[in-house]
Amino acid sequence: MSTSIPQPDVKVATAPRLLSLDTWAVLLALAAALLVRFGVLKTVSW
Amino acid sequence: MATQASPSSSTFTAPQTQTASLPNRILALIPGILLLAAVGYAGKFIEQFIARYGKAHHLTLPNIEYVLWAILIGLVISNTVGVPALFRAGVATYEFWLKAGIVLLGARFLLGDVSRLGGLSLVLVIIEIALALTFMTFLGRAFGLKPKLTTLLAVGSSICGVSAIIATQGAIEADEEDSSYAIAAILALGAISLFLFPLIGHGLHLSDHAYGLWAGLAVDNTAEATAAGALYSDAAGKVAVIAKTCRNATIGFVVLAYAIYWASKGQAAGVQNKAAFLWKKFPKFVLGFLLISTLATVGFFTKPQLATLGNLSRWAFLLTFAGVGLRTNLRELGKQGAKPFIVGAVGEVAIALITLGLVFGADHWFHL
Numbered sequence: 001m002s003t004s005i006p007q008p009d010v011k012v013a014t015a016p017r018l019l020s021l022d023t024w025a026v027l028l029a030l031a032a033a034l035l036v037r038f039g040v041l042k043t044v045s046w
Numbered sequence: 047m048a049t050q051a052s053p054s055s056s057t058f059t060a061p062q063t064q065t066a067s068l069p070n071r072i073l074a075l076i077p078g079i080l081l082l083a084a085v086g087y088a089g090k091f092i093e094q095f096i097a098r099y100g101k102a103h104h105l106t107l108p109n110i111e112y113v114l115w116a117i118l119i120g121l122v123i124s125n126t127v128g129v130p131a132l133f134r135a136g137v138a139t140y141e142f143w144l145k146a147g148i149v150l151l152g153a154r155f156l157l158g159d160v161s162r163l164g165g166l167s168l169v170l171v172i173i174e175i176a177l178a179l180t181f182m183t184f185l186g187r188a189f190g191l192k193p194k195l196t197t198l199l200a201v202g203s204s205i206c207g208v209s210a211i212i213a214t215q216g217a218i219e220a221d222e223e224d225s226s227y228a229i230a231a232i233l234a235l236g237a238i239s240l241f242l243f244p245l246i247g248h249g250l251h252l253s254d255h256a257y258g259l260w261a262g263l264a265v266d267n268t269a270e271a272t273a274a275g276a277l278y279s280d281a282a283g284k285v286a287v288i289a290k291t292c293r294n295a296t297i298g299f300v301v302l303a304y305a306i307y308w309a310s311k312g313q314a315a316g317v318q319n320k321a322a323f324l325w326k327k328f329p330k331f332v333l334g335f336l337l338i339s340t341l342a343t344v345g346f347f348t349k350p351q352l353a354t355l356g357n358l359s360r361w362a363f364l365l366t367f368a369g370v371g372l373r374t375n376l377r378e379l380g381k382q383g384a385k386p387f388i389v390g391a392v393g394e395v396a397i398a399l400i401t402l403g404l405v406f407g408a409d410h411w412f413h414l
Contacts, residue, residue: 025145030149036347
């Protein structure tokens, strides 16, 4: 007779976001603005 | 980012084997982002090619903005060969680029303009939201839609499309099926408005300001509102972003009101901390936009630097517009059923007319 061990559900773990997508977008934009302000990113043409 | 298993949960999580690491997740985005860039740049190339060809051959060709080309190329890809799985994660970042682009666009506005345009927009937005919510609720009842689906459609069409629907779905504990119906209706109508709004605007000879305000007030999804504005003119695009941002800023208040309403009916969990709820739902890119605009106003950036930031914003929008086309699958949208679409369409036409009336009124009183 085999002993059946209840198997826990295995779900794909979704990592909790430290910051929202919004906040990441703001941080990226601010970082780009600072790079421009302090001359690291000199010109971006269109 | 760390993955944690809740100790109180009976669910076993296996982060080592099933959660991709951060570098892998970033790598997985690259093909899609490159596709966004390729489609967007192709749109820009076609616009410039037509202009150069016309000039070289002394022809007067219509100036069709890269925005429309990028959306059309994206639409053709997604509705013919489809977007392969490899690219989908990266294509989904188009909203991220939209928000980064809006923050950077703050450099092209002085705070005085933001408060003048934003103040006027906010007044119109409040009127628009009140009328739109009332009308959509009435329409949903008249068509016999489920009450929570009606709420989702009302919020989606009055505030900010997909983000508002997703935020409300969680707060009022609506079915995922209802939310996908509402999202499909809002996206399908957004795609249609992209092509109709500029035609109507030109037909009515609306000024850039008036048209931008109208697009920002009436087109639901932020990406489509930005694109509909930019399709008219650069100036209209900027005004559309301001008006739409004002609409987005109200999302927390409306979602909170609906959460309290459904909780009072015993069909959703109550909201314990209202301030925390509002902060969680508040779109943070609005604050980023205001911060950059403040920095531009106090002279933190030189004039060439402001131009560079404006161009960076345009590149971010280029990726967004490509994404608008690439994620719109007309066949999938068509599968969602006619009723929510009809309610959405009737509601959208009414909202477009109401907001057009508001814009004409504002133009008359405030000379936009």
